[in-house]
Each structure stands twice: as C-alpha cells, then as structure tokens.
Amino acid sequence: MTADEAGTAPPVQGACYVYGVVPEPEDHTSALDLPGVGDPEAQATFVGHRGIAAVISAVPTDRPLGTPEDLHAHARVLDSLAASTTAVVPFRFGTVLPDVRTVVEELLEEGRDEFAEILKRLHGQAQFTLRARYVQEAVLREVLGENPAIARLREEVAAKDEDASYYQRVELGRAITDAIAGKRETDTAEIQRRLAPFAVATAHAEPAVAEGVVNASFLVPQEKWAAFEKAAEELAVQWHGRIQLRLLGPLAPYDFVDEAASETEEGR
Incomplete structure (x- = not known):
C-alpha cells in the first residue's frame, strides 16, 4: 500500500509491528516467509511510500512482547x-504503531528524506x-610459559x-589478569x-565475558563478503585450541x- 492507494485494503489490519525501513519493493504485496513478532502466523510484509517502505506485520496488543521467540523473530526478519542484499534501517525491538495509516503518514512521510539517504549510504x-x-x-599455559615470575609465584x-x-x-x-590484558590488546x-x-567501517563493544577477546562488528560490502569470511576462517584455524571465534552474518x-x-x- 502507498499513501495514494486509499481505496486499497491495507496489508495489515490493526496494530503494526515495525521491523525497519527498506527501499520500496516493486511488489507491495510480497511477504517474507518468516513468522512475525508476537504472532507466528502473521508474516512480515511491506508498506511503501515515495521510494521507501516499512517492513511490518500484524501484532497482537493483548499481551506484552519480549519472549525469546519474539526477539528471534525480530532479528530473523x-x-x-x-x-x-537489501539495504535496511533496522528498528529497535518493540516498535509498534496503531495502524498502517500511521506507518505511512507519521513514519514514512515525515522521515522519508532521512531514511532515503541512510539507505543510500548502507546500500550493498x-x-x-x-x-x-x-x-x-x-x-593460562601461555602466560605461565612466557612469564617465569608468574609461574614461580603460582608454585609458591x-x-x-x-x-x-x-x-x-x-x-x-592481578599478574595473570594484566598478562592476559596484554595478550588481548595484541590479538x-x-x-x-x-x-x-x-570493511568500510568497524565498531567495537566490550566482550560480555571475562575471557572475551573481542566483540567487533564490521560493515562489509557484498562483493567482499566471501573474502571477509575466508579471512575470519583462516584466523579460526590459526588460533584453534587457543581462541574460540564465532562469526555472525550477514546481519x-x-x-x-x-x-x-x-x-x-552532517551532509545537510
């Protein structure tokens, strides 16, 4: 549905769960074959307006959202x-608007220029x-082998x-923690x-566990996905038994x- 199709039945009746914004697809009736947030029977679909589209699904309003299934459904879509390879501006989990008209008029119309520019920057x-x-x-074996003083203290x-x-x-x-911190910086x-x-950009967050080395995100152009994954796999082979690597993506x-x-x- 677009803003000009007032006589067309909206793709979602009632409240809309909003996953994010994408370039407007040619087929507005297409749906993703994935369960929606809050209702596994409600497939995600598109509502378009002036070159951009919101990804939405019907959502029940008689219970709170936030189950593991809800979170997974949000991420899967x-x-x-x-x-x-669709450019997407992901929204935070839990974005719900009262109906499709609100999605079009208050989200897509008001944010059209900004969304279009962000999608352009994220394209591909x-x-x-x-x-x-x-x-x-x-x-620990590495630390003890490389630091005789720490090894002696451990024996004492x-x-x-x-x-x-x-x-x-x-x-x-403290000595072991400091030694591992030095290794973490090097690795x-x-x-x-x-x-x-x-990658065209990187972002780092604190590891979630004490033995964490890195929690890093990379924004990678599609034509370099295979090379990036190969480089990560080579690291995993090189560090097998020493560092456990988990690569998630494309996300x-x-x-x-x-x-x-x-x-x-800044560009405005």
Whole structure:
C-alpha cells in the first residue's frame, strides 16, 4: 500500500509491528516467509511510500512482547533482508504503531528524506559480528610459559594453605589478569589488521565475558563478503585450541545505523 492507494485494503489490519525501513519493493504485496513478532502466523510484509517502505506485520496488543521467540523473530526478519542484499534501517525491538495509516503518514512521510539517504549510504553492505574468547587453559599455559615470575609465584601459592597465601593469591590474580590484558590488546590488533581491510567501517563493544577477546562488528560490502569470511576462517584455524571465534552474518547493520544517520545530518 502507498499513501495514494486509499481505496486499497491495507496489508495489515490493526496494530503494526515495525521491523525497519527498506527501499520500496516493486511488489507491495510480497511477504517474507518468516513468522512475525508476537504472532507466528502473521508474516512480515511491506508498506511503501515515495521510494521507501516499512517492513511490518500484524501484532497482537493483548499481551506484552519480549519472549525469546519474539526477539528471534525480530532479528530473523531483519537479517534475512540483509542476507538478500537489501539495504535496511533496522528498528529497535518493540516498535509498534496503531495502524498502517500511521506507518505511512507519521513514519514514512515525515522521515522519508532521512531514511532515503541512510539507505543510500548502507546500500550493498551488511554487518558481520565477530566474537572471540580465550580457551582458559590454553591462555593460562601461555602466560605461565612466557612469564617465569608468574609461574614461580603460582608454585609458591600452591605450596601454601589459603589463609597463609591470601595476599600472594591476590598478587597472582592481578599478574595473570594484566598478562592476559596484554595478550588481548595484541590479538585484538591482529583481528583488526586481518579483517578491517574488507570493511568500510568497524565498531567495537566490550566482550560480555571475562575471557572475551573481542566483540567487533564490521560493515562489509557484498562483493567482499566471501573474502571477509575466508579471512575470519583462516584466523579460526590459526588460533584453534587457543581462541574460540564465532562469526555472525550477514546481519542487518545494527551497529552502523547511528553513524550513517550522523553522516546524513552532517551532509545537510
């Protein structure tokens, strides 16, 4: 449905869950063969207006959203679009508007120029997220092998009871933590050196676990997806048994929309 098709039945009756915004497809009646948020029977579809379109599905309003299934459904719709090379501006989970008319008039019409510019900047690109964590036993062996003083302190601590070695245990823990931090810095730089050349932008977040090495996202043009994945696989082989790597993607550009929006504002 477009703003000019007032006589056409809207693709969704009632409240609309909004996943994000994409370029307007030629076929407004097309639907994604994926379960919608809040209602697995409600497929995601498009409502277009002046060259852009919202990705929406019918959503029940008689219960709160937020189950694991809801979260997964939200991500699946957005990531399937990104994997199909469709530029997408992903919305935060939980965006609900009262009806299709509101989607068109208050979302697409009011934000049309900004959305169009952001989509232009994100065209042909998708996010890949790399999460890496140390294999604890392996990295501890490295630390002890490379730092004789730490190894000796560990032996001294092991020879004493807990009360007598309390302060030495604190010192040992601090020394090991500092040594691993140094390794983390080196390994993060190596990941950046090997993968960043394939990306147009990168973003870093704090690892979610203590043994985490890196939690990094890369905005990668479609023509470099295969090369990027190959480079990540080579790292995984090189660090097998030492660092566990998990590569997610292609994903919607969750970590790069704000940057694209800022560039759009600066360009005005």
